[in-house]
Amino acid sequence: MSGIERRVLDALADTSSAEPEGLFAPGAVTWHSFDEVEAPTIPDTFATLRAIREKVPDFTMTDVRTGDGFAQYVIVGTLPDGSALRAPAALAIHVEGGLVTRIEEYVDTGQLAGLFALLA
Template sequence: MNDALIDRFFAAIEAGDVDLVRALYTPDAVIWHNDDLLEQSVEDNLRVLGGLHRVLSDLSYEVVRRAEVPDGVLQQHVLHGRLPDGREVALHCAMYLRVRDGRVARIEEYLDSAQRTPIREAREALQGRQ
């Protein structure tokens, strides 16, 4: 039932379509990450996604498994991309996406923050050049 929404959501992220991602979130959506235990607003999350596209080319999600739950979807995936220096990255994640009224209302993302280090370092290097 929620597969089409979640497919559209991740396709919009892959394409860098921030406006569509925003439209697929509820206005009060919250995004939580296990590595900092903080909740982000939609606008904060969209800034992070925009930064991800500045650092990674060929961004794509490889869905490992997805399961419908009564209020949303559990998904395990691998985020793939290429850093500015040509290195490929693969970030393994698990997410719970709560769906309300046909839109994403909450995300809880679980990942190993050490796998994100090359992305963070590339982002910081790009910011240092500006």
């Protein structure tokens, strides 16, 4: 799975361009631990990230570590009220035939409460 984890994070970090070609399998899904919802990665995950960046322009992922099928990082940004957003998170990345078929995101909702309130 050499490098695909980093490519996934790079794609999620840069939503200013079109969804990346040759990275996600048709029908790829993203699942979240906090709501146990499974949604199409394209376009839903990218649309959500664009909406987040409209509210939190400096939203990004730092302290990134990747390995065989996983990525660990910290979500950071500044909320409109000036408070800091910080939430350690992890992805389990499932790949078949060189394409990502499923992403599972694990993050503590308590640390994202301010962000969720903006998106409600």
